[in-house]
Amino acid sequence: MDATLQALRGLVPRELQNPRVGIICGSGLSGLAASLRQSVLVSYAELPGFVQSTVPGHKSSLAFGLMGSGAGVPVVAMLGRFHPYEGHKLSSVVYPVRVMAKMGVKNIIITNAAGALNPELTVGTIVVVHDHIALPNLTGMNPLLGPQTDPSLPRFLPLSDAYSRLLRKLVFRAAHDLSIERDALAEGTYAWVSGPTYETAAEGRFLRAAGADVVGMSTVPEVLAAREEGMNVLVLSLVTNAVVIPASYQSVRDEFEAEIAGVSTKTVVEEVVSHEEVLALGRLKGDLMKSLVEKVLDLLPSNTQQ
Ligand SMILES: O=P(O)(O)O[C@H]1O[C@H](CO)[C@@H](O)[C@H]1O
Ligand SMILES: Nc1nc2[nH]cnc2c(=O)[nH]1
Secondary structure, rough: HHHHHHHHHHHHOOOHOOOOOOEOOOOOHHHHHHHHHHEEEEHHOOOOOOOOOOOOOOOOOEEEEEEOOOOEEEEEEOOOOOHOOOOOOOOHHHHHHHHHHOOOOOOOEEEEEEEOOOOHHHHHHHHEEEEEHHHHHHHOOOOOOOOOOOOOOOOOOOOOOOOOOHHHHHHHHHHHHOOHHHHHHHEEEEEOOOOOOOOOOOHHHHHOOOOEEEEEOHHHHHHHHHHOOOOOOEEEEEEEOOOOOOOOOHHHHHHHHHHOOOOOOOOOOOOOOHHHHHHHHHHHHHHHHHHHHHHHHOOEEEEEEE
8 A cells, every 4th residue: 555655646746646536437437537627647557556447448547636616626536447357356446445545535436337227217317326235245255354454444334324415415416506307317226246247137137126226347345445444435327228127038938839830929139238338328428427526526515524
């Protein structure tokens, strides 16, 4: 950690060395940082302890700068995050969050691209996350497992208040001030899965039955580390696709038997999701996400520490 902080002190101008807000840009959402003023980019390759992002739509740099109107708020943004499915250790996945904490970040805005499990969520909606289901956490893949990085941090971290109510409400105020239509935003629960495979229909049905609204392969490890470090957390999920959950299984036996009986049948075309589709949606809705985040920064009370 000391080596990383020392490298940053050498690479980032003094006035940007104490960011107030951290931002993590999800798949295809690195454009979020386009409006940073006085921005300085630091490649992950220059930072001891950082790994590289290998996923298309994720860069590998930290961006420091000022964001929002007026004098602006000093922020540090991760242009590209790390996922366990890339082969990164969970401790590496959350390392940048710990670095942000040591630089003084008190509020973190984590964005991601996610698939909708809730049939009421349309593609393009931004979901303000208020809770999560993390099957990996429940089954032994928790980034906080093992010896503590800092014994002064809590060993048993409560998560019932993980998603800051104040920050969530600010998003709705921001949308209201920007006259963003009501249906563009929703609230929901994020399911974290390891990936890199997308869900089968049965898995989608299972996660939906468990109460999740959206599903993705990131975010929760970062939330855990951020909460452990005492930060206020806001998570915004952009719905990039619907997880296909057919209401019923269409039997191939029925289909076959109809065929041999000479009865015409409708061929079922199974829809599939692709990362290209996820990235395309990120590009399409990137500006909306950017305006929302900028406005949240404008509205952030100057004393937000809790
Ligand atoms: O969560 P982010 O990094 O936004 O990316 C999401 O999009 C990728 C799949 O298309 C997965 O990495 C999933 O987690
Ligand atoms: N697991 C998962 N991650 C995603 N990221 C974007 N879309 C999806 C999805 O449908 N499933």
